[in-house]
Amino acid sequence: MDILSRATGKAESAELYEELREGITVSFNGGEIEAASSETVRGRALRVIAGGKLGFASTAGGSDEALLKSALVAASHGDPVPFQFTGRNGAAQPVPVLDPTVAQIGVDTLIRWGEEAIRRIRDEFPELIVNALLGRGTAAVLVRTSAGGAHEENRSYLSMSVSAEQIRKGDIWSVYASSSVRQATDLDRNALLDDLLRQLRWGREIVSAPTGTPPVLFLPTGLPVLLLPLMVGFSGMSVFLGTSPLKGRLGETAFDPRLSITDDGAIPYGPRSRTFDDEGVPTSSLPLVAAGVIGNFYYDLRAAALAKADSTGNGIKGSPMGGGGFRVPPGPASRNILVAPEAGSVDELIRDMKDGLVVAGVLGLGQGNIQSGAFSNNVGVGFVVKAGKVVGRVKNTMIAGNAYEVLKDGIRAIGGQTEWVFGSLSVPPILTGKVSVVTQ
Amino acid sequence: MEDRLREAVARSHADYTEARWEQITRSRVAFQRDQLMALESGEEAGGIVRCLVNGAWGIAVFTNPADLPRKIEEAAHLARTASGHVADPVGLAPAQVVEARHEGQMKRDFRGVPLDEKRRLAEAYNKLILGHSPQIASSSVRYTDAWRRTVYANSEGTYIEQGIPDVTLMVAAVARKNGDIQQAFESLGYAAGFDTVQGKEEEARKAAQRAVDLLGAKPVQGGTYTVILDPDLAGVFIHEAFGHICEADFLLKNEPMRKVMHVGTRFGVEYLNVVDDGYRAGERGNTPYDDEGVPWQKAYLIKNGVLTGLMHSRATAHKMNAVPTGNARAVSWEHDPIVRMRNTFIEPGTATLDEMLQGIERGLYACAAFGGQTMFEQFTFSAAYGHEIVDGKIGPMVRDVVLTGNVFHTLQNIEMIGKDFKLEGSAGGCGKGGQWPLPTTTGAPHVRVRNVTVGGR
Numbered sequence: 076m077d078i079l080s081r082a083t084g085k086a087e088s089a090e091l092y093e094e095l096r097e098g099i100t101v102s103f104n105g106g107e108i109e110a111a112s113s114e115t116v117r118g119r120a121l122r123v124i125a126g127g128k129l130g131f132a133s134t135a136g137g138s139d140e141a142l143l144k145s146a147l148v149a150a151s152h153g154d155p156v157p158f159q160f161t162g163r164n165g166a167a168q169p170v171p172v173l174d175p176t177v178a179q180i181g182v183d184t185l186i187r188w189g190e191e192a193i194r195r196i197r198d199e200f201p202e203l204i205v206n207a208l209l210g211r212g213t214a215a216v217l218v219r220t221s222a223g224g225a226h227e228e229n230r231s232y233l234s235m236s237v238s239a240e241q242i243r244k245g246d247i248w249s250v251y252a253s254s255s256v257r258q259a260t261d262l263d264r265n266a267l268l269d270d271l272l273r274q275l276r277w278g279r280e281i282v283s284a285p286t287g288t289p290p291v292l293f294l295p296t297g298l299p300v301l302l303l304p305l306m307v308g309f310s311g312m313s314v315f316l317g318t319s320p321l322k323g324r325l326g327e328t329a330f331d332p333r334l335s336i337t338d339d340g341a342i343p344y345g346p347r348s349r350t351f352d353d354e355g356v357p358t359s360s361l362p363l364v365a366a367g368v369i370g371n372f373y374y375d376l377r378a379a380a381l382a383k384a385d386s387t388g389n390g391i392k393g394s395p396m397g398g399g400g401f402r403v404p405p406g407p408a409s410r411n412i413l414v415a416p417e418a419g420s421v422d423e424l425i426r427d428m429k430d431g432l433v434v435a436g437v438l439g440l441g442q443g444n445i446q447s448g449a450f451s452n453n454v455g456v457g458f459v460v461k462a463g464k465v466v467g468r469v470k471n472t473m474i475a476g477n478a479y480e481v482l483k484d485g486i487r488a489i490g491g492q493t494e495w496v497f498g499s500l501s502v503p504p505i506l507t508g509k510v511s512v513v514t515q
Numbered sequence: 516m517e518d519r520l521r522e523a524v525a526r527s528h529a530d531y532t533e534a535r536w537e538q539i540t541r542s543r544v545a546f547q548r549d550q551l552m553a554l555e556s557g558e559e560a561g562g563i564v565r566c567l568v569n570g571a572w573g574i575a576v577f578t579n580p581a582d583l584p585r586k587i588e589e590a591a592h593l594a595r596t597a598s599g600h601v602a603d604p605v606g607l608a609p610a611q612v613v614e615a616r617h618e619g620q621m622k623r624d625f626r627g628v629p630l631d632e633k634r635r636l637a638e639a640y641n642k643l644i645l646g647h648s649p650q651i652a653s654s655s656v657r658y659t660d661a662w663r664r665t666v667y668a669n670s671e672g673t674y675i676e677q678g679i680p681d682v683t684l685m686v687a688a689v690a691r692k693n694g695d696i697q698q699a700f701e702s703l704g705y706a707a708g709f710d711t712v713q714g715k716e717e718e719a720r721k722a723a724q725r726a727v728d729l730l731g732a733k734p735v736q737g738g739t740y741t742v743i744l745d746p747d748l749a750g751v752f753i754h755e756a757f758g759h760i761c762e763a764d765f766l767l768k769n770e771p772m773r774k775v776m777h778v779g780t781r782f783g784v785e786y787l788n789v790v791d792d793g794y795r796a797g798e799r800g801n802t803p804y805d806d807e808g809v810p811w812q813k814a815y816l817i818k819n820g821v822l823t824g825l826m827h828s829r830a831t832a833h834k835m836n837a838v839p840t841g842n843a844r845a846v847s848w849e850h851d852p853i854v855r856m857r858n859t860f861i862e863p864g865t866a867t868l869d870e871m872l873q874g875i876e877r878g879l880y881a882c883a884a885f886g887g888q889t890m891f892e893q894f895t896f897s898a899a900y901g902h903e904i905v906d907g908k909i910g911p912m913v914r915d916v917v918l919t920g921n922v923f924h925t926l927q928n929i930e931m932i933g934k935d936f937k938l939e940g941s942a943g944g945c946g947k948g949g950q951w952p953l954p955t956t957t958g959a960p961h962v963r964v965r966n967v968t969v970g971g972r
Contacts, residue, residue: 101597105768108600110572111593115586116561116849117578135559135578145556152631154551182596190600204769240891242771245923247891316548317652318689320696381550397951402557439895442886443915446689447696449734451917451970453888453895470893473919473970475737513737515920515968 078121078139079221085147086125090160090220092353092392093119094401098212098232101185106193106205111182114212118401120392121146122160128153133402158380160354163223167357170350171343174258177211177231185209188264192237195268200275204240218355226351231257235264237271246281248468250274250456251436252296255498258344270494274435274456280467282459284514290431290487291474291510292424292460295494295502297434302412302500303441304448304478305336306395309363310407311374315382318446320479325369329479331486332367333417340388340410347395347499353405354390361387375407395499396441409499416503417489424490424506426463432512433458433465434474448479471515485509516580517676520668523583529566529573529591531607533669534583535806536562537848540626541661544633546641548653554634561848562586568594570604574851603768608832608839610809612671617803618678620796621708625660625682628709633658636712637684640719644688647723650730652691655700656719657942658712659683663847665806673808681705681799681954683942684712686719690726697732697914699725699899704940704954707797725900732912735901737971741878741930742918743871743963746937748884748898750957753789754859754945755887756894756922761791761816761824762842762854762947763831772891773835775923780822783926788862789817791826793841798858799940800956806852807843814840816859828854846950853948858940860958864932871931871963878904879969881916886943895919917970925964933961 082089100112120133123146130150134142189207196205211233218226236253252271256262293301313319321329340358342348351357354376362370374382375390391408393399425433437452457469476485490504516536524532538560545553561578564587573594575586598604625633637658644654660682667675687700701718705711744752759765766773793802793811803811807829815823827835828843831854843852880902887896898916902909937958944952 099593104764105603107602107768108571108597109605110574110851111597112574112576112851113589113593114576114849115578115582116576118559129554131553131555133555133557133559135561136580137558137560141558145558148630149554149556152629152634153554182593186597186600240769242769242775242891244771244775245892245921247772247893249890312547316550317691318696318698320694402559404553404555406552438888438890438893438919439886439897439917440888442888442895442897443917444696444698444885446698449915451897451915453893453917453919453970455890455893471919471921471968473737473895473917473968475734475915475917475970511737511971513968513970515739515966 078143079219081139082123082143082221086123086150088124088160088221090122091119092401093217095215096212098210099182100208100210101182101189103189103193103207106197108186108189120401123147123150124156125150127155129156131404158376160220160222161224161356162220167350170341170348170358172228172230172257172348174231176259177233178213180211180259188235192264192268196239196271199272200239204242205237207237209235218351218353220355224355226355228350230349233259233262235262235267237267239271239275248278254495255346256344257346261344277458277465278468281470282467284432284459284469284472284512285430286512286514288508288511290428290506290508292428292431292433292504292506294433294435294504295496296436298502298505299440299497299500300437300450300452301478301481304445306409306412307445309372311372311378311382311384312407314372315378320448321369327369328367329369330364330367330482333486333489334364334367334482335415336364337362337413338373338409339413342411345411346495347410352388352390353392356386356388356390358388358410373407373409375405378407395497412500414502416491416493418491419488420492421490421504424488424504425460425465427488428460428506429463431460432469433460448477450478451475473513474510476510481507481509516666519583520666521674523587524668524670527566527587527591527670529568529594531567531670532564532587534562534564535665535667535848538664539661541659542630542633544637544658546637546654546656554630556630563848563851564590565851566590566594567605569598571598571601572605573597576849605830606833607829610807610829610839613673613675613804613808613810615804616676619680619706619801621680623708623710625709626662640686640715643716643719644686644723647720648727650690650692650727651688651723653689655687657685667808669808675804675808677804679706679801680708682707682709682712684715685942686722688723688726690730692730695730697726697729699729702942704799704942705797706799706801728912729900729914732914734915735913735969735971737969740967740969741875741963741965742967743878743880743961745882745961746935746959747939748881749861749959749962750939751884751887751896753861753959754856754955754957755889755896756925757789758856758859759889760891760922761826763825763827763835764854767831767834776822776825778822778824781820782817782822782923783820783929785820786864786932787817787820787929788815790815790860790862791856792858795858798938798956799954800856800858802841802844802857805841805843806845809839809841809843811841826854826856828852844953846953850950853950855947855953856945856955858938858956860938861932861960861962863934863936863960866931866933868933868961871933871961872904872907875904875907880904880909881918892922894922915971919968919970925967928965929962930965931963936960
């Protein structure tokens with residue numbers, strides 16, 4: 076007897092989540108391979124509604140009886156649940172998320188790709204220490220409910236990250252580039268390395284940063300400084316709880332009219348795309364900001380019920396910044412965040428800003444009072460622009476400001492080319508003012 | 516599982532083989548404002564095997580215990596494939612063969628505490644926060660516990676069973692006035708029982724009051740200051756800024772940095788002592804035996820201002836002609852061990868806070884930590900709040916305090932070390948190489964540092 080039938084009679088309804096992850100990874104340390112790994116991990120989670128109350132339990136390797144018992148115990152001490160699990164009507168248009176060729180990529184191929192990447196960087200910068208991590212795999216995900224909801228999907232992933240470190244006494248710095256895709260042909264290894272090498276070339280000299288509030292160009296890899304507070308602020312749960320500054324402001328022009336942001340779970344082969352979320356709700360494209368106007372917040376089943384809204388298919392185990400998996404319950408989390416491009420290449424933006432700072436990466440991302448939008452970060456990878464040209468990199472430099480203010484009154488230009496960064500953000504470079512820069 | 520594990524590693528044809536099987540039981544309660552966001556328990560089991568063949572590692576992670584022999588073959592095969600590409604083979608420093616069983620002590624075993632009682636504890640703290648002031652807009656209270664039972668065997672004959680308790684409490688308050696939102700939190704964590712997170716009403720009140728106070732605080736003015744770090748923040752500083760670069764895996768393939776981190780080099784003032792200790796009763800960073808089977812020791816990283824040692828795994832110790840220190844830790848069965856900190860702290864000095872304040876015309880008192888991050892010598896960490904120091908006196912509260920600098924300069928710039936001391940295992944954990952959150956403890960007295968860069972407007 077399967078676990079959902081077993082739950083009948085003991086609970087009004089139940090929802091099973093199951094994932095089977097299979098994959099391989101190769102890691103390079105200091106320019107050569109260090110380890111090759113495999114994983115075959117099966118985890119399950121069960122939610123029940125019993126006596127009108129919600130219970131959650133998870134397991135790897137445990138029996139059905141133990142899992143059901145834990146969920147029922149949790150429910151017996153739980154609170155009345157404001158929502159129901161999804162039913163049969165969840166049939167959705169399948170989103171392509173499986174590339175079967177990904178599973179054909181062997182350890183030897185990943186090793187070769189890693190070695191090629193290292194060689195290309197070392198050809199130009201022989202003194203650098205290069206590390207790399209390459210992985211591929213498949214996650215088979217299943218969500219079934221006692222109300223007849225039944226969703227199953229295999230999702231492939233292929234990822235590559237490379238870092239290059241320059242170590243000199245009193246001057247150590249490091250650049251990093253990564254890509255995570257679902258379809259093998261989407262992994263552009265050359266583009267990833269071009270990006271890394273451009274940063275290395277830009278950073279040959281150390282230059283002191285302009286201080287005060289100079290023009291600051293956030294490259295896609297630096298833009299999470301401004302987007303992370305929004306990813307929290309657009310969560311339907313933050314809005315319901317009143318911890319989001321966007322509460323009660325649907326329809327308001329809270330951002331620069333050139334800014335449009337969409338949370339999309341249905342882009343074919345998008346890194347966080349999926350046909351259904353971890354509660355079995357179909358995903359879709361959800362405009363968060365349309366021409367500066369707050370369009371929607373994103374919801375899982377619970378936040379939606381509390382806010383008297385509908386789930387937007389954002390009930391996901393784990394945020395895009397990490398964590399998650401079978402052992403955590405679903406919560407509102409973004410899928411793929413897309414910021415609409417405007418016009419201009421990075422080079423053009425740099426030329427037009429004349430004198431300023433380029434931010435390609437920061438330390439301390441997400442630390443601090445991000446709900447309020449405040450940020451204050453060390454510029455880990457940043458470059459100085461003088462007379463429209465990059466002249467070198469910065470050290471001991473901090474930027475500070477408020478993301479909501481910068482994205483409302485501080486945007487000078489939005490670039491025309493987007494790039495996938497941090498796994499699931501597709502964003503253009505954005506040139507801003509209203510960012511304070513201090514340096515030692 | 517004992518026989519299976521011993522037999523499987525003994526049969527392996529790899530140069531070295533180890534296997535670890537873990538069973539973790541955990542529970543979690545979380546409130547946000549008036550919502551019970553989580554009330555759950557879980558039990559999971561999984562394993563990892565690691566084989567060394569011709570100087571390369573092969574690793575396999577799995578959840579079906581019957582797969583063990585097959586996974587050892589798979590790991591050996593992966594290692595063999597990788598070893599064809601290795602020019603600088605991994606070797607292992609000798610470690611004593613250990614046969615041991617260890618269980619962490621709990622005054623009140625949280626496994627015997629009903630889930631309902633855990634809920635009531637969290638709910639009471641939550642109510643205290645919400646009722647503290649009309650300006651409190653929301654709250655977040657989280658209780659977690661986990662019992663991690665590991666069984667470890669390697670092909671050298673070491674066999675270890677351990678049971679490690681972990682209990683955490685986080686209480687946070689969000690205050691709101693007009694459009695302004697401020698948050699404050701207190702966070703605790705121990706390798707101990709349920710009793711250690713009971714009776715923490717004062718922490719809940721403190722968090723609530725601080726969130727309200729922060730509404731009236733001005734953002735700190737950016738610039739360079741003489742800063743007094745409170746023990747919480749000084750502990751995070753030594754972990755983030757210095758601890759991470761003393762993890763020898765970072766130096767393994769890094770010749771230039773190995774020269775910088777040469778044992779015997781002076782890094783700070785004569786009275787600076789920094790320790791990483793593998794076991795202190797009840798502390799969250801405790802690692803009686805690490806995940807390579809190496810027993811704990813107390814290791815001085817800095818003694819009298821001079822670098823005296825690094826933290827090692829068997830592989831880094833081999834490469835650097837050192838002795839394994841018991842710092843090879845894995846966050847769970849899903850990961851292989853890497854070099855990590857345990858209970859890391861600055862030892863107390865002689866100064867009082869009053870003495871430290873003296874002579875500071877315009878400075879900053881930076882308190883508690885939101886978090887920190889390092890990029891080698893460059894570090895950054897966020898204070899949860901701060902106070903201006905004006906003419907030797909603690910002045911008005913300021914917020915959005917983020918400090919940054921170069922760790923080598925900053926250690927040299929430490930002027931005074933307090934005689935007080937506080938060790939703190941937070942509810943979060945340390946992250947490195949995709950492994951998060953690893954239980955660690957940080958500690959320090961008050962520390963005064965000159966010439967610290969503070970971000971701000």
